Amino acid sequence: MSTSNSLNAPPSNAGGFELPREHYLNATYGIRSWLLTTDHKRIALLYLASVTFFFFIGGTFASMIRIHLLTPNGYLVTPETYNKLFTMHGVAMIFFFLIPSIPAVLGNFLIPLMIGAKDLAFPKINLLSWYIYLIGGSFVLYSFSTGGLDTGWTFYTPLSSVYSNSAVTPAVIGIFINGFSSILTGLNFIVTIHTMRAPGMTWFRLPLFVWAHYATSLIFILGTPVIAITLLLAGLERMLHLGFFNPALGGDPILFQHLFWFYSHPAVYIMILPAMGVISEIIPTFARKPIFGYSFIAGSSIAIAVIGFFVWAHHMFLTGESAYAALTFSLLSYLVAIPSAVKVFNWTSTLYKGSISWETPMLYGLGFIGLFLIGGLTGLFLACLGLDIHLHDTYFVIAHFHYIMVGGAVMGYVGGLHFWWPKITGRLYPEGLAKTAAVTLFIGFNLTFFPQFILGYLGMPRRYHSYPPEFQVFNVMSTAGASILALGYLLPMIYLTWSMRYGKIAGPNPWPATGLEWKTASPPLTENFDVTPEVNWEPYDFDNRHDLGLDVKGAPSLAPAHGDD
Amino acid sequence: MHRTGELYGQFETLDQQRESASLGMWVFLVTEVLFFGGMFMTYTLNRSTYPDVFGEASRSINLGLGAFNTVVLIGSSLTMAMSVWAAQVGKKQLVTIFLILTLILGTVFLGVKGVEYHEKFVEHHVPGLNFNFEPGASVATNAHAQLFFSLYFAMTGLHALHMIIGAGLLIWLIKESFKGRFNPGYSTPVDLVGLYWHFVDIVWIFLFPLLYLIDRH
Numbered sequence: 001m002s003t004s005n006s007l008n009a010p011p012s013n014a015g016g017f018e019l020p021r022e023h024y025l026n027a028t029y030g031i032r033s034w035l036l037t038t039d040h041k042r043i044a045l046l047y048l049a050s051v052t053f054f055f056f057i058g059g060t061f062a063s064m065i066r067i068h069l070l071t072p073n074g075y076l077v078t079p080e081t082y083n084k085l086f087t088m089h090g091v092a093m094i095f096f097f098l099i100p101s102i103p104a105v106l107g108n109f110l111i112p113l114m115i116g117a118k119d120l121a122f123p124k125i126n127l128l129s130w131y132i133y134l135i136g137g138s139f140v141l142y143s144f145s146t147g148g149l150d151t152g153w154t155f156y157t158p159l160s161s162v163y164s165n166s167a168v169t170p171a172v173i174g175i176f177i178n179g180f181s182s183i184l185t186g187l188n189f190i191v192t193i194h195t196m197r198a199p200g201m202t203w204f205r206l207p208l209f210v211w212a213h214y215a216t217s218l219i220f221i222l223g224t225p226v227i228a229i230t231l232l233l234a235g236l237e238r239m240l241h242l243g244f245f246n247p248a249l250g251g252d253p254i255l256f257q258h259l260f261w262f263y264s265h266p267a268v269y270i271m272i273l274p275a276m277g278v279i280s281e282i283i284p285t286f287a288r289k290p291i292f293g294y295s296f297i298a299g300s301s302i303a304i305a306v307i308g309f310f311v312w313a314h315h316m317f318l319t320g321e322s323a324y325a326a327l328t329f330s331l332l333s334y335l336v337a338i339p340s341a342v343k344v345f346n347w348t349s350t351l352y353k354g355s356i357s358w359e360t361p362m363l364y365g366l367g368f369i370g371l372f373l374i375g376g377l378t379g380l381f382l383a384c385l386g387l388d389i390h391l392h393d394t395y396f397v398i399a400h401f402h403y404i405m406v407g408g409a410v411m412g413y414v415g416g417l418h419f420w421w422p423k424i425t426g427r428l429y430p431e432g433l434a435k436t437a438a439v440t441l442f443i444g445f446n447l448t449f450f451p452q453f454i455l456g457y458l459g460m461p462r463r464y465h466s467y468p469p470e471f472q473v474f475n476v477m478s479t480a481g482a483s484i485l486a487l488g489y490l491l492p493m494i495y496l497t498w499s500m501r502y503g504k505i506a507g508p509n510p511w512p513a514t515g516l517e518w519k520t521a522s523p524p525l526t527e528n529f530d531v532t533p534e535v536n537w538e539p540y541d542f543d544n545r546h547d548l549g550l551d552v553k554g555a556p557s558l559a560p561a562h563g564d565d
Numbered sequence: 566m567h568r569t570g571e572l573y574g575q576f577e578t579l580d581q582q583r584e585s586a587s588l589g590m591w592v593f594l595v596t597e598v599l600f601f602g603g604m605f606m607t608y609t610l611n612r613s614t615y616p617d618v619f620g621e622a623s624r625s626i627n628l629g630l631g632a633f634n635t636v637v638l639i640g641s642s643l644t645m646a647m648s649v650w651a652a653q654v655g656k657k658q659l660v661t662i663f664l665i666l667t668l669i670l671g672t673v674f675l676g677v678k679g680v681e682y683h684e685k686f687v688e689h690h691v692p693g694l695n696f697n698f699e700p701g702a703s704v705a706t707n708a709h710a711q712l713f714f715s716l717y718f719a720m721t722g723l724h725a726l727h728m729i730i731g732a733g734l735l736i737w738l739i740k741e742s743f744k745g746r747f748n749p750g751y752s753t754p755v756d757l758v759g760l761y762w763h764f765v766d767i768v769w770i771f772l773f774p775l776l777y778l779i780d781r782h
Binding site: 115116119120121122123183187188190191192194195196221222223224225226228229230233236240241242243244248249250251252255258259532 | 575576581584585588591593595596597599600601603604606607610611614615629648692693705708709711712715716719725745
């Protein structure tokens with residue numbers, strides 16, 4: 001390490017790089033060339049724009065919730081409107097932002113590049129799934145703007161199918177339609193990973209990002225059809241006054257909850273697994289060390305996807321399900337902690353004796369590990385039968401799943417966007433601003449959601465528009481944190497957009513990282529590679545990769561091999 | 566991605582393309598199993614809760630027409646399998662003939678289904694539209710019978726929708742087959758639509774006993 005400067009600026013972006021003359025962004029021009037594209041990289045950018053739009057909508061509802069809760073009796077809206085705010089926040093964020101975010105944006109862009117393919121196996125189906133997403137999204141926006149939605153994002157019957165006076169039908173239709181977008185994306189990924197790998201890219205040379213997306217796709221294709229049919233039945237019940245889930249007509253509302261959570265619990269893993277994939281790429285890159293326990297991280301992704309299908313009824317401990325069922329589901333829920341912990345331990349072991357540098361993606365990576373750890377451990381509190389009776393439906397649950405979904409999934413998404421931004425746009429984001437934003441996000445997030453653990457433990461129930469005055473101090477802290485968090489999200493939106501035109505030219509491999517996607521130009525050609533690449537190296541192998549330029553003078557030093565000192 | 570002959574640009578070889586297409590269809594069918602699965606679950610729970618009313622309601626649907634349709638559908642599976650065989654051995658005319666036969670049998674099935682739906686409509690057995698199971702039935706019996714018929718229409722309706730999509734695919738195949746597109750080296754579309762058609766048949770093989778035969782002994 002000759003100069004301190006070299007840590008922040010790896011050698012490969014110091015030199016005068018130029019953008020490639022032709023790449024996927026300038027290959028063709030005009031609105032048609034985007035709306036009818038079958039290029040997975042352009043479709044990823046279409047998704048980027050649309051999920052950001054829904055993130056704004058969901059974020060606006062979240063801000064209104066937090067402003068409303070500044071005072072014990074509510075500040076901003078009527079109780080009825082409050083019900084709509086948290087419902088629409090959940091629907092927009094879960095179905096239209098979190099679930100598609102990493103798979104449809106980063107996964108879409110990167111999977112073919114990472115495995116050395118020209119595109120996904122079914123490029124037209126890929127475009128189709130974006131249009132299906134838009135159609136589903138339009139139905140939901142129609143519901144939001146014509147009466148809103150007040151059932152909670154869980155659509156429990158018979159509230160949703162009989163009693164609610166809000167626009168449930170278009171929302172249910174929208175989510176039903178949107179499900180096929182997920183299914184087709186998952187199908188495309190599975191087939192692509194099976195049949196499109198470049199010569200030499202064996203299963204155990206796949207980047208862990210790809211393994212994570214394979215696991216996610218399994219949930220997409222096995223879980224999503226169940227929520228689709230369940231919401232269809234609930235929608236039919238509402239439109240035609242049938243009784244599948246209505247006890248007054250002989251139906252069973254608990255059956256709805258079972259079917260709903262059969263998808264919606266695995267859906268949590270749809271959100272977190274891709275983020276884990278992102279982190280598994282970031283950590284070895286900035287520790288400059290092969291990842292510890294590759295096959296265990298790969299296998300734990302599949303294990304999480306599989307076990308995740310057998311834990312759903314832990315959302316229903318208080319519905320009066322049998323003690324044996326509750327015991328079984330409690331035990332199975334604990335089991336998910338094992339593969340999750342395997343990942344955390346492996347990331348930490350990768351850091352051990354690494355040559356760590358603190359670029360922005362690494363800040364998100366480290367933040368993810370900490371926040372996911374808190375989110376995961378508090379999940380065990382909720383899987384515990386006795387404790388869950390106290391914590392069920394309180395702010396403790398809210399804090400727990402926001403640590404997983406925002407602290408985990410969104411941190412992974414934003415970190416991944418920064419990590420691959422040079423590949424997507426060919427330009428670097430401003431490092432100083434980006435670090436500021438990462439720290440702001442981390443502080444804002446913890447200030448928003450940590451007090452909610454305490455609120456929940458003290459007994460504040462979720463989904464209430466008012467609360468006893470003694471809870472105010474924690475709610476004010478939470479709202480203050482949310483303001484910082486909002487700033488932390490606005491900053492990257494501004495400077496990332498700015499950098500698309502004015503950022504420093506990145507060159508093919510600015511970090512440098514070991515994946516195949518970094519061996520092609522930034523931004524890549526429409527066909528991804530000039531010639532089909534051949535893979536003859538092991539994943540995350542920094543030692544034998546002289547093409548990375550890490551052994552020249554002034555480069556960040558490699559981590560010592562195990563047992564060196 | 567541009568295509569050269571039958572090879573789409575994202576693939577390196579025809580083998581890779583064929584393997585991808587076939588894996589894609591199998592994955593899709595796995596999704597379909599789960600799609601119907603939610604309804605089968607709802608059916609199972611409700612039937613075990615109200616076995617008597619479900620039996621009684623099941624007896625009121627037309628067994629003759631249902632059995633006839635089952636035979637028709639199995640026949641269409643046979644002709645579909647024959648057209649796949651014909652495409653693989655390169656008998657181009659036979660492909661078209663068997664595809665047309667499959668389409669005819671599929672249409673007969675849908676026509677008979679329409680007759681059955683009409684019968685239910687006349688008997689006030691369509692849920693939500695002046696539903697009345699039988700004169701003098703108690704409120705509870707009526708409600709539970711309506712559950713059976715809701716499931717009957719939802720399940721057979723979803724199945725019929727799949728048949729209609731299948732018929733659309735067959736029409737497209739027949740058009741392509743007229744042009745002589747399919748040969749032993751390129752029969753993937755016939756193979757895949759065949760898989761889909763057999764899947765839809767298999768769903769009916771489960772629906773028929775569950776809806777028509779539960780209380781006929």
